Amino acid sequence: MAEPFVFDVASLALAAPECFLVALGVLLVCAEFLFPGQRLLLPALTMTGILTTLGLVLAGSAGIGFGGMFQVDGLARFFKVVCLVGTVFTVLLSQRNRQVEGMRHGEYYSLLIFAVTGMLVMASAADLIVVYLGLELMSLSIYCLVGLLKHDLRANEAAMKYFIMGAFASAVLLYGISLVYGLAGTTNLAAVSAQIAGRDAASEPLLLAGIGLLLVGLCFKVGAAPFHQWTPDVYEGAPTAITAFMSVAPKAASFAVLARVMLAGFLPIHEVWAVLVAGIALLTMTVGNVIALSQTSIKRMLAYSSIAHVGYALLGVLAGTEEGLSATMNYLFIYAFMNMGAFAVVILLAEKGQRRESLDDYRGLAASNPMLAALMLLFMFSLTGIPPTAGFIGKFSLLMAAVHAGYTGVVVAAVMLSAVSAYFYLRVVRYMYMDAPAGGKDVGLSAGVAVALGLAMVGVIGLGVAPSALVSLASQAGIGFP
């Protein structure tokens, strides 16, 4: 039934960005040995590589390769861009963060690159095997990145937790895949879709179990409740740049997979899983927003906030429509800018030996660093979804998609929860602007972080007031998916 696996140049061309990244990763490992002591070399190389990849992604043509296992289409391309944008930010932030947190390992960049490779593979995965492989490539790299600070207890713990739970999730995912394989007779998503179309899923418990377990695994990766509990701990323990990275790029890649599996594979039984996704989305938003209220560490708060945002992004998947998919993509793209911006501020504020990750450290920031505070204010309002920031555009597109798909009740709950979220985002603003300063904050601005901040600011404002292009691109990328 499966067509022969053909290995051809066309397929390779499709996978050019991935191939390029692998090469880059290897090169980076070597460069560490070849040119020791060149502090700026690795980041520069990485940045160049990522930008090149970005160019390759944008320039590449659409198509299906590797015997239908690897697909480059609007969705893939869009998510790849999001992942790469997230990585660009990460590289920019890493400069300072590494100095601050005392990371001197050359493998940092290569691991980052391998992780990104995994993500790009995930975005293009049209077969469950590829999904699994991409996922593992990404996850394994990130486990390492999280635990890269070998002597930091918190990083150790974070890596351990992430690893154990990630491994568990992979196993569950894999078992789910195996069940789906058995019942659909194939691992190709398009073929799966064709197989199960017209079947009464409700009468096939094993298929349901397969779908359920798949969903569990993917939900773990995106960090949806109740599979979210690794997120806060890992985000807090990981080096801040990696936290920022994790909150954007892997999440986007996992969403790519989630979207493709649910929409390309299981759309025919949308009504079966939609209710699950609705429940998960609601629970995720609730848990994320509510628990974030009582956080005292900004990193942890942002971790819970990222959980909440996953809940919003799930609304697009829930809708199960072209519009929903575009909305999710749209949202994740915007989220990359605002969240990276927020993390950039967090990174900038940290000093050697002083993490300054407590919310209290933000008291009176507006007095000592007005620019930084203003930017943080912008990002916080954007995360809340207040216009004219980009966050509003993202949220609006999601709400619109969900309403149009008929999930008005869920949307009402979502907006109420986003009002809850306003409280903790505003708390940061309140501390910065309305409280007395808690000691002077000498902030040494590095070029990388400055560029990151500028980029984030331009993105948040620009996408807020002129979102037309992004919205068009996202909706074009979503074409053909319902």
Next chain:
Amino acid sequence: MPLYLVLLPLAPLLSFLLTLLSGKWMGSRAHRLPILAASISLGCALAAGWDVAHGVVTDADFYTWITAGDLQVSFGFLVDQLTAAMLIVVTSISLLVHIYSVGYMQGDPSYPRFFAYLSLFTFSMLMLVLGNNFLQLFFGWEAVGLSSYLLIGFWHQKKSAADAGKKAFIVNRFGDFGLSLGIMLVFVTFGTLHYQEVFQAAPGIVGQQFTLLGLTFELPTLIALLLFCGAVGKSAMIPLHVWLPDAMEGPTPVSALIHAATMVTAGVFLVARCNPLFELSSVALNVITVVGAVTCLFAATIALVQTDIKRVVAYSTVSQLSYMFVACGVGAYSAGIFHLFTHAYFKALLFLGCGSVIHAMGGEQDVRSMGGLKKYLPITYWTFLLASLSISGAPGLAGFFSKDEILLMAYTTNIGSGRFAWFIGLVVAFITAFYSFRLFFLTFHGRFRGSTEQRDHLHESPPVMTVPLILLAVGAVTAGWLGSPEILGGHSMWDHFMAPVLGRAEAHVPHFTEWLLMGISVFAGLSGIWLAYHLYVRRPELPGQLRESFSETYRWLVNKYYVDEFYVAVLVQPAINCSRYVLSAFADATLIEGVVNGVPRLIGRASGRLRRLQSGHVQHYLAAMASGAVGLLVWLYLV
């Protein structure tokens, strides 16, 4: 529109603005402009009266005030016989009070402000009487209320004065509440607020009904009663009379002008002006008659025992206003306005006389500290005597003619409560004479009961004050002659003059009955004077004994039947308590804020709880994931 009509209200308005702005600079010369303005107004009023007497009735719009949908209201002037009479009363007394105040208010630090307010009042009152539509009436109505508020509280550093001003305004608002609803009902009924149009269409609404708050009324009755609410407030009828006695906190010239001669009579003016509407409802007329009669007796009895010289006169004012309402209630609008006219002069005279006494006594107002002032204040004494005689209905003086006509009309009317009103009126005529002369004797006869410093201070007022007294005394004597009835050889000129506006209520009784009634009322008045003389001049020890033997009645009277206390207990205090405890503390702070703050607090608490689920134990997380997965599968199967 004749120029003088524009000038009539404009002069005092400009005077108000200019005096207010230039007050600091003008200082003790601040009275010049207002007096000039008042004189101009008087001149214009006389011109208007002249025109009206020659049959020229003006009804013209000045400019359009409010346009909204089918509502179109203008500022405009209607000058007919009624207006002309009011204009002359208002401007003449206003001018005299202005002049009087130059002496009375001399040396007051806020001298310019006082005159500015007087001008404001004159302007407002003129706007009230000149208006050719209900809304302008309301404009003037509220504006005189404002002037009254400002002038009562003129000495605002005194808490009692500030309280009294506020009370006057708020109590009046209760009346305005009805009045404004009445005006709206007029608009809804007739589609216009213009007097002439409304009055022309008025007969057409007989028999129509209107449902308000679930109660169905005859439309004319409802309109009339709502309008009358306003009159009750402004003219201090029961149950809204409580503000007027307190209003005596204001400077005495103010009491004379506003709280005796002009503003408080606006209620009578309103009823008279709207007589085509009131005529349509016998229910309303009966209500007016009864309210008038009851207030009449009520106020007169309180006046019996008051010891504050101004308060006695104030209650007497309430009582006399009630006469006017009785007149209107029995359909004798012309008689009511006639009494308004005569009363303006003798009551203003009484007040200004009081002012002169107070001035001489250095601010003392308690009659128990006076006595024997006759020799110190001769002019005041004689003018005061004339005023007292006039109010007591001594034959030939102003009060005699007007009061007598009212009693006659009440007796002969076909309004059901007419006889009742007549009887009360007669009793009150007796009481009025009694308390007026009680006051007179206590003040001017006997021996001086004040301190020696006060005695040394005693002096007759300067001419700037006494000349107005004398002029008013002339009015108090002669004003009545205009309405001298035919049986006394007069021609009822007043009634003839007013007939085009107010209609003519003829008393169809034999001359004998008319004579008899007149005799009875004169007798009542004279016996009142005699009794006062007996009790306070011949047997000064008697009043004390009477007080002893009727102590319970005395207590009720001297406390004004506890009406103020009653209102505080059932209206003011409950409202404050409701505000503080029910609304502020309970509904707002507990109920609504409870939800508003409670939901976030609940979420916050939930956050604290949920947060602990994140225990840090990886096993717990795994368990949560596993149970989540199981839950997911179970749900999948169940759904």
Next chain:
Amino acid sequence: MPILSVLIFFPMLAALLVLPLDKDRPERIKAVALAVAVSEFLLSLPLWSSFDKTTHLMQFVERHRWIEPWNVQYALGVDGISVLFVLLTTLLTVLCVLVSWRSVTEKPKEFFVALLFLEGTIVGVFCALDLFLFYIFWEAMLIPMFLIIGVWGGPRRLYATVKFFLYTLVGSLLMLVGIIVLYRAGGNTFDILALAENQYPIRLQLVLFWAFFAAFAVKVPMWPVHTWLPDAHTEAPTAGSVILAGILIKMGAYGFLRFSMPLFPNATRMMMEPMMILSIIGIIYGGLICISQSDIKRLIAYSSVSHMGFVTLGLFSLNTQGVEGGILQMINHGIVTGALFLAIGIVYERTHSRAIADYGGLASVMPVFAGFFMLFTLAAIGLPGTNGFVGEFLVLLGAFSSRSWAAVFAATGLIIGAWYMLWLYQRVFFNPPNPGLQGIAAINGREIVVLVPLAALILVIGFVPNLLLDYMHVSVAHLLARIPQAEPAATGPLHALAALLP
């Protein structure tokens, strides 16, 4: 010249010009801010002079495509209903800058930036002809307001500002869902004029009416969602209170006029009585609660609840007098309450107390100021000759025409209003002078300049209200023509709620 765009973005861009100024030279910052505000006011004057009063059509229209995939337009325009609010905004902002001259000592730069930014967004709200654009401005305005209250406010400013923000946000977000539903129902457009062409099913109308109600009622604020207002008004700095009371809360009532009534005419007709009842409760409740307040600003704040009750009562009378009275009353309230807050700001600068008990006898110390305050008080209690009277009378007349009982209950507000305002006046200005007030400075020239325009407006509108009413007639008539005049079979509140059930 695209005048509306200029009016919206000029202050915002100018605010950016303020940013690089030296923060140690506040005088220059203030001067620039004042210049911007005054220029903005002058720029807005053509709206007054070149407005065509004979048409209900939108004027000064600008229309550009903006977010094409969603069919969002950048569409601006004003009609007789909105044009006056733009002018009110630009005028009050000038006064706000002036009154903040001395009182804002901390971070003056940020303050004026926030104020100017706020001005731009508010003008945007009144000009937007596209629901999406409207919502952008509607929400964007929260940001500067949040800061103004929270940074420059009184002792409980944090609580107040967060409450204000969240309260309004919850309402707005419900409206957002409504907007999205309407977008699809109305044929995938956010164009207000196009949306108004359609006739929506009655059930949808009712649902959307309530969704929009959530946002507008909070903003107005109608009882029982008014409790953010006393805190926000009280704690905000003077300029913040003025903007809040003067303009911000008008946006709610404006929303009813611009959206709820034309878009959901049948629902509006059905909801007439419930809305009137809520308004009346607001009038009486807000008024009565004022009687026991001990804080001046809080008292004025609650009085706003009462006065805005008159506004919504007028609007939902659904007849010409009511609606025109309601609109006029919105402007009046902006002027009068704005003036009251400005005046309170002026004394607060001297005494640093908002407690009524700390005052007394102020009329002896500041006579001119007392005169101004008296005028404002009188306007607040609706004395004829002031603007307050015209508005209230029209509202009551409108209410009386549609539901006579409503006018009866609402008119009690006149009594209560006189009670608390005069009581306030007495305790602050009359009575024996409070020794603590001896020697405070009389009102100065700058402050007189602040108060005179409003005092003049109070009298001008009081005597010549047609100056403003003329602007509204045609637009209001057009609006009312959309609303069915026939009463639905049953209009009780219970029936209305029942219609919402599936």
Next chain:
Amino acid sequence: MVPLSWYLLLAAALFAIGLYGFLTRRNMIVMFLCIELMLNGANLNLVALSHYLQDLRGQIFTFFVIAVAAAEAAIGLGIMLALFRNRRSVYSDSITSLKE
């Protein structure tokens, strides 16, 4: 011939045993072994189904999984080593500094 369902049941049992162990044991090495059990359960599933379906994908997939599991083991042990160096413990319930 052994029917497919037996294989599947065995695979499910393996997976369940692994799951149980994973949830109940605190020693990370043991937990790690349990993960392998779970993975092998899945692998067994894939292989059996592959045979049943006469489709090679399942078996190919299995090879990939084995390879990935090896990499995972390497990384997992590395992380544990680092942890053990710092903490002198491989018990998961002793490492709970990141929480709430």
